[in-house]
Amino acid sequence: MQLTGSITRESLMTLEAYAKYRKAHKADVIAHRKLRSVHLGDHVTLQFESETSIRYQIQEMLRIEKIFEEEGIQQEIEAYAPLMPDGANWKATMLIEYPDENERKRELARLIGVEDRMFVEVEGHGRVYAIADEDLDRENDEKTSAVHFVRFEFTPAMVSAIKAGAAVKLGCDHTNYPAHMTIPAEALASLAGDLK
Incomplete structure (x- = not known):
């Protein structure tokens, strides 16, 4: 998964490319998410998002929903990209x-x-x-x-x-x-x- 600082349709993988990537890198992404999970007390967890976690979430939604048309891809980007930190x-x-x-x-x-x-x-x-x-x-x-x-x-x-x-x-x-x-x-x- 190439990090670009911005998530666009062009920067996402095709469903086929993502299927291969997912097999090889799922454990890495899970470890990344675990590293960025902070437990506050016994009942609150903050899962701090990153470009890696948001890209993965979008790619997973595209895979699960079998979305490959431009409009559907753009809707997923618009739903999740605002959760990516922007540097400040x-x-x-x-x-x-x-x-x-x-x-x-x-x-x-x-x-x-x-x-x-x-x-x-x-x-x-x-x-x-x-x-x-x-x-x-x-x-x-x-x-x-x-x-x-x-x-x-x-x-x-x-x-x-x-x-x-x-x-x-x-x-x-x-x-x-x-x-x-x-x-x-x-x-x-x-x-x-x-x-x-």
């Missing part, structure tokens, strides 16, 4: 995970607004709160969604600090889910590569 931010899929259905229902009701209380704190700088669900609202008066899409926007000084090796914390200050942790070094190194 990190973008993530936020998963709220409770295996027990009754507990999940109860906790999603208690966690309304949790996506807006997620933050990243770069050593020596203030907190950057998530900009959540820019495509559509994913909660109502009764509960929040188990899946959110969040973006953390950084100042040039924060980008420089991250690239220079500053420690970075991920946290949440929602009343019903207070948590914070230092992003592990391996994950942080991968995330720093998204910044320009």
Whole structure:
């Protein structure tokens, strides 16, 4: 999979080429996604997206749906490309995970607004709160969604600090889910590569 910094129809593989690529590289992509998954407490995971993960997602959708016409390919690009970081931010899929259905229902009701209380704190700088669900609202008066899409926007000084090796914390200050942790070094190194 060739990374180009921009996902276009021309930069995607044909279904045949992707089938070959997938067999040889699926384990690499899974390892990449695992490296960029950060668990906050017992019930929230942020899967930080990258060009690699978004390209893979688009190629998988094209494969599964057997999409090969220009219009369908463009629709998949338009659906997923906005989730790719653009050099001054990190973008993530936020998963709220409770295996027990009754507990999940109860906790999603208690966690309304949790996506807006997620933050990243770069050593020596203030907190950057998530900009959540820019495509559509994913909660109502009764509960929040188990899946959110969040973006953390950084100042040039924060980008420089991250690239220079500053420690970075991920946290949440929602009343019903207070948590914070230092992003592990391996994950942080991968995330720093998204910044320009």
